[in-house]
Amino acid sequence: MVVLCYNFNNNTKIMENPILALIPSGYKGQTATVPQVYSVLPSDGSGDFTFDRSNGLATRINKEGLLEEVANDTPRLDYSNGTCPVLLLEKEKTNLVSFSESPSSGAWNKFTDSTTAVVITANQIISPSGELNADKIVYGNGTSLVTKNTTVVSGQLYNISVYLKGENGGEQIQLDFRNSASQGVSGTQFTLTNKWKRYNVSLTSNQTNLGIQLRVYTTGQIFYAWGAQIELGHLTSYIPSTGAGTVTRFNDVCGNAGDASLFNSYEGALFVDIQKSFKDSNSGSISISDGSNNNRVVIAKQSNNTQFRMFIARVSSGNIIAQLTFNIDFNVQNKLAITFKFGEFKFYVNGVLSSTQTPNEDIPVGLSKFAFNENNLGSQDFFGEINDVRYYNTVLTEAEAIKLTT
Secondary structure: OEOOOOOOOOOOHHHHOOOEEEOOOEEEOOOOOOOEEOOOEOOOOOOOEEEEOOOOOEEEEOOOOOEEEEOOOOOEEEOOOOOOOEEEEOOOEEEOOOOOOOOOOOOOEEEEOOOOOOEEEEEEEEOOOOOEEEEEEEOOOOOEEEEEEEEOOOOOEEEEEEEEEEOOOOOEEEEEEEEOOOOEEEEEEEEOOOOOEEEEEEEEOOOOEEEEEEEEOOOOOEEEEEEEEEEEOOOOOOOOOOOOOOEEEOOOEEEOEOOHHHOOOOEEEEEEEEEEEOOOOOOEEEEEEOOOOOEEEEEEEOOOOOEEEEEEEEHHHOEEEEEEEEEOOOOOOEEEEEEEEOOEEEEEEOOEEEEEEOOOOOOOOOOOEEEOOOOOOOOOEOOEEEEEEEEEOOOOOHHHHHHHHO
């Protein structure tokens, strides 16, 4: 598959001269001997990234705006943000809700404090997947609940989510966590529209049994529900779990791009354009390296979920020779760059030269691989939405680097 959402032909050095560039545009997936994400440059395939999601289906928003399943080992070019896709890289997650697309199932509980029961009818309208498989929910008078519980770990952060659509728009729905005592323990009231939208709530659990609960206080509310999910940690893409068990989506691992012939031993620049950085308990890196921890140029999100760190490491110099740690909003687009040559290392954050460091040091030696992890060995995999990554084999001027990261 190939799409075109880039243009290097504008006669400027910063656009024409990256040696290796990945702007999500094409891939070969499960049926390929080696699944890959295609680089834009070089065009001969030597800069293509290998890809692995060894087991488990995943989902993406396709260019028609529909949620679709993709097979294992198939990269996801996701169109959630518009007409040009991002490369979607996500951490392993499990949807703990069984029968996630069927609130009408007997696996879901229905409660009411009135004489009029909740009525759920299966497969009434087109769901976000484009199929006729979304359930219609009609609430009676009084408080009514539709719930699904599961086993969790006390003390951990969980996220619940579900796609909802009002009959007319304006319907008031409370999305709650539900505890083992059949009580809503934390939630948010949402006003629905007449279009599908995914709603979510987070909670740090203080018990081992927790569920998703849809609560309505107003008589006669009619709405549609599909694609429920309970997952450990922060919200990620939907994982279909249409049967009686839970379903796991495995890590997206992307790297192994390039070879030593592409990298300059004397100077260079690394640029990343990240649409969103996903929060989790681990650090995650985008790097060029010699395939080890000895020599590398790294842009990394930190496990505190509030900071990034950019650094240069050279083993013969005692490892870290220049670095910058800074606060950043993980939920918005960020453009970051490092330029490096002997004795001068510059760090750029969203159009600002944030630090110039001048140790009497050379750049890392033996650089040969570009990867969405720290050293091309699969540690500290980066998870997020990628717009653009580039390696230049010359140092960009300050004006060029500022323009590129603005």
